Every structure is written in C-alpha cells, then in structure tokens.
Amino acid sequence: MTTVAFLGLGIMGGPMARNLVRAGFDVIGFNRSRPPVDRLVEQGGRAADSIAEAVRAADVVVTMLPDSSDVEEVVLGEGGVLASAKEGVLLIDCSTIRPETSKSVAATAERFGVRVLDAPVSGGEQGAIDGALSIMVGGAPEDFEAARPVLDAVGKTIVRVGPAGAGQTVKAANQLIVAGNLELVAEAIVFLEAQDVDTDAATKVLAGGLAGSAVLDRKSAGMFAREFTPGFRLALHHKDLGIVESTARESGVVLPLGAVVSQLVAALVARGDGGLDHSALLKLAEELSGRGRKS
Known part of the structure; x- marks a missing residue:
C-alpha cells in the first residue's frame, strides 16, 4: 500500500x-x-x-x-x-x-x-x-x-x-479566465434583474448557447440567491490574480481586462469581503449600478 x-x-x-x-x-x-x-x-x-x-x-x-x-x-x-x-x-x-x-x-x-x-x-x-x-x-x-x-x-x-513551474502558469491563466467569467456573469445578472424578464428562463437559455460556461452552471444559482458561502474565497482569488499580474509583467504581457477584474476583487477584499465566495463579485457589480442589497 x-x-x-x-x-x-x-x-x-x-x-x-x-x-x-x-x-x-x-x-x-x-x-x-x-x-x-x-x-x-x-x-x-x-x-x-x-x-x-x-x-x-x-x-x-x-x-x-x-x-x-x-x-x-x-x-x-x-x-x-x-x-x-x-x-x-x-x-x-x-x-x-x-x-x-x-x-x-x-x-x-x-x-x-x-x-x-x-x-x-x-x-x-x-x-x-x-x-x-x-x-x-x-x-x-x-x-x-x-x-x-x-x-x-x-x-x-x-x-x-x-516542465517545473508550467502547472502554476496554466493555473494562473485558469484563475484569470474564472475571475473574468465571474465578473461578466455578475454584470449579466444585474442587467437581467433590471429588466422585465424571467431570470430562471434567461439563465437556462444562456447556458445552452455560446454564453454557457462552468461558472454560469455552478455559480449562478448562488449568485441569484445572494448566497456567498465560500467554495473558493475572494481573498485567495485576490492572491491568485496577484500571481497573474506579476507573472504577466515579468513576461511583458498586457492584460487590460484582467487588471480591471483584479482591482474589483481587490476592492472587495479591502472592504472586508475576502472571506466570501468569489462569486460575491456580484455585490460590487450591483452596487456600482446603485442596486445594492443586503446579502
């Protein structure tokens, strides 16, 4: 054994x-x-x-x-x-x-x-x-x-x-994609809730098309419910995006959208939300539209 x-x-x-x-x-x-x-x-x-x-x-x-x-x-x-x-x-x-x-x-x-x-x-x-x-x-x-x-x-x-280090490089890319996807799902939820549509039906049809993703499948229900029990804490994603930014800078790579999402995550951590799930990006997305609510 x-x-x-x-x-x-x-x-x-x-x-x-x-x-x-x-x-x-x-x-x-x-x-x-x-x-x-x-x-x-x-x-x-x-x-x-x-x-x-x-x-x-x-x-x-x-x-x-x-x-x-x-x-x-x-x-x-x-x-x-x-x-x-x-x-x-x-x-x-x-x-x-x-x-x-x-x-x-x-x-x-x-x-x-x-x-x-x-x-x-x-x-x-x-x-x-x-x-x-x-x-x-x-x-x-x-x-x-x-x-x-x-x-x-x-x-x-x-x-x-x-070789050694390559796994971490790919993981950094993974965290960049996940953070960007979470932010766009959050913005889409705020957008949908501001309109007269059936959000459950909207999510179903979005998931079946090109907008579908693992993030949408796994995170949207909790986001709609404002349930942010951590599966992966914002504080850890903040750390990971720091790895992304520093590694990109060392490589001479520019990540304009990634930098914006990184700052949004940093803002949530700075105000004390680091212990929430990273889907709590929704909180900031709705507050920026003046639609914040208690979660």
Whole structure:
C-alpha cells in the first residue's frame, strides 16, 4: 500500500485526502489546526502531529497550502519535507503559487533526491469532494507517470503541461479566465434583474448557447440567491490574480481586462469581503449600478 502524507486539510485538501483514503491509499494527514486531522482519522486516515512525522515514512507527499511562502516554509524549512522525507519521495504540490517559487522548490528538492511536481487544481470545493478536479501538472514526464495513481484518485482531467513551474502558469491563466467569467456573469445578472424578464428562463437559455460556461452552471444559482458561502474565497482569488499580474509583467504581457477584474476583487477584499465566495463579485457589480442589497 502506498503511503501518502497529506499536508494541508482545508476546504480543498480535506476532501482530496478523503478520496485518497477511499482509493485505498494509506493517508497520513497534518494540518496546522487539529479538527481537520481528526475528521480525516474518522474517514480512515491517520494523524500526524508534525510535518516530520507525516512525511517520514511516506512514498508520496501532497501539499495543499495557501501561498508561496507557506510552501517554502513547509517544504524547505526546518523540520519540513526536505529535512524529513526519505530519498526518492515524490512531492506533489497542489497549492496555487508563483511559477518561480515552484521552479525554485523543484531545483532545491533535486539536491535532496526528492522529485517534485507542481500540480495545482481547479474545480472548487465541489470538484474536490467529487474527485473531479482538473489538474495541470508541471515536472518531468516520468514523475508525472509515477504520480498518476494519486492524481487519478482526486481528479478527472489530468494533463502534464510542461516542465517545473508550467502547472502554476496554466493555473494562473485558469484563475484569470474564472475571475473574468465571474465578473461578466455578475454584470449579466444585474442587467437581467433590471429588466422585465424571467431570470430562471434567461439563465437556462444562456447556458445552452455560446454564453454557457462552468461558472454560469455552478455559480449562478448562488449568485441569484445572494448566497456567498465560500467554495473558493475572494481573498485567495485576490492572491491568485496577484500571481497573474506579476507573472504577466515579468513576461511583458498586457492584460487590460484582467487588471480591471483584479482591482474589483481587490476592492472587495479591502472592504472586508475576502472571506466570501468569489462569486460575491456580484455585490460590487450591483452596487456600482446603485442596486445594492443586503446579502
């Protein structure tokens, strides 16, 4: 039985670790707060009280962490993955971080005999629960093949997109598209509600045409209901759009629409809405039209 250490059992990591247990892996979980670890134990996993304890006997280590600095601390820091894991372990980082950080971590890990894939995911909380995530992977082809059994347990669309850092670059593009789509769906909802139309019928016909999208399918009902329980928090999307903007600037790429959406997300976070789902872009869209309401 392959032993998998799973570090980071939050909204996405918790369901992913549970799906690995269901797939027959021996999963050892570690999280900064204890309750998610206890839930994993109830679901058939094992608990660790430290990173070192979690990874010491692992064949594969999966990390699902909030930001670049967290990955650097957990992987490179004292008592971290590189200091504690056995040689030859496969590290799959499913966090969304800067491409340059992924490249740096992979280069450092190579000196320790640790293989690394950057494998950020898309699909939100429901995708994690259903084991249907889209996973964009950067790293060596042979390491990608070695990771397939683990990735297959948590994802549905799994594609190697290039060398180290490539997965993060594609994830940045994903976050750009999702943010832009969310903003346009929000504006369309405000537009529709201002007219004398059946919004349920309008959404149905829009979803069946070229305007249809996963965002419209999965997010519109909650947006119409002003229900913004986080599946993916605005604060995290704000972080991701910062990655998009900085990487684009380094590459000499101009993203005019992306920059506008990034500022709208930043405004919501700045005023205290960072804990809401990213579909809460609707709140600002309707307020800009003087149609704000309590949600």
